[in-house]
Amino acid sequence: xxxxxxxxxxxxxxxxxxxxxxxxxxxxxxxxxxxxxxxxxxxxxxxxxxxxxxxxxxxxxxxxxxxxxxxxxxxxxxxxxxxxxxxxxxxxxxxxxxxxxxxxxxxxxxxxxxxxxxxxxxxxxxxxxxxxxxxxxxxxxxxxxxxxxxxxxxxxxxxxxxxxxxxxxxxxxxxxxxxxxxxxxxxxxxxxxxxxxxxxxx
Numbered sequence: 001x002x003x004x005x006x007x008x009x010x011x012x013x014x015x016x017x018x019x020x021x022x023x024x025x026x027x028x029x030x031x032x033x034x035x036x037x038x039x040x041x042x043x044x045x046x047x048x049x050x051x052x053x054x055x056x057x058x059x060x061x062x063x064x065x066x067x068x069x070x071x072x073x074x075x076x077x078x079x080x081x082x083x084x085x086x087x088x089x090x091x092x093x094x095x096x097x098x099x100x101x102x103x104x105x106x107x108x109x110x111x112x113x114x115x116x117x118x119x120x121x122x123x124x125x126x127x128x129x130x131x132x133x134x135x136x137x138x139x140x141x142x143x144x145x146x147x148x149x150x151x152x153x154x155x156x157x158x159x160x161x162x163x164x165x166x167x168x169x170x171x172x173x174x175x176x177x178x179x180x181x182x183x184x185x186x187x188x189x190x191x192x193x194x195x196x197x198x199x200x201x202x
Contacts, residue, residue, distance in 0.1 A: 045169045049202035053134050054174050058167055065178075066131070066162040068121045070185055073109045075154050081113040095154070104153055111148040114158065114182060114192045121160035121182060122196075135200040141175070144195040150184070157185040165195060173201045 045051045075095065082088045087110055090097050098107040119125045124138075132138060152158060160182045168175040175197065182192035 045171065045174070047172045047202045049134055050169070050172060050174055050200075053132070053200065053202065054167060054169050057164065057174075057176075060164050061166060062164070064161055064163045066122060066160075068123060068160045068162075070157040070159045071117065071121060072157050073113070073117075073152050073154065075107065078107060078109050078113065078154060081110055081116070085110070085112065087112075104151060107154045109152040109154065109156075111151075111192070114148065114152055115143070115146065115194065117158075118160065118180060118182070118192075118194065118196060121158070122162050122178075122180065132200055135202055137201040139199045139201070141197040141199050144177070144197060146192070146194040148192055150189045150191050152184065152191045158182050158191060159185070173199050175199050 045054060078092055082093050091102055091104075092107055092110055095107050099105060102108070119140075122131070123129070124131055130138075160180050163179045163181075165177040165179045167177075176199075178196045178198070180192070180194050180196055181190050183190055
């Protein structure tokens with residue numbers, strides 16, 4: 001069994017182990033809960049809303065939970081990002097030179113621009129339709145294992161697919177790690193792959 005399979009198997013076992021603990025009435029009276037695989041102490045969820053969320057969503061670990069809409073990455077968006085970040089390399093903002101000298105035949109988007117679009121691509125910032133309405137607050141804790149396998153050419157449309165990777169409970173919150181793959185329309189090429197770490201408070 002490879003390292004990834006071992007890690008994923010451990011996550012599933014941990015979720016099952018914690019779920020059983022949450023269902024037992026003696027859990028709140030017991031001492032520290034220790035993960036038998038790592039010998040690390042775990043914090044048992046105490047907030048009822050967090051417990052309900054954890055029990056509902058743990059069944060979706062390993063499943064694709066969202067497919068976003070297509071978003072156009074045009075030159076205007078690229079130019080605006082260049083101005084904000086100060087990254088004004090010609091491969092991004094000089095279409096004429098890019099057509100003549102770039103192996104891509106035109107300008108391409110910054111990798112960090114694609115990364116910055118993840119909240120929109122995953123619809124995580126829609127106040128009218130929040131992805132996790134049970135949570136009173138969601139904190140972006142960062143990203144893991146970010147890669148840009150292929151560039152986004154100007155004018156491409158991209159979208160994101162989100163797969164729930166893991167859930168880690170604490171007393172009043174749940175840490176959620178989502179595996180996100182951003183693809184280009186018509187080619188199936190992945191232009192960004194990242195694990196997004198969120199903390200949901202209830």
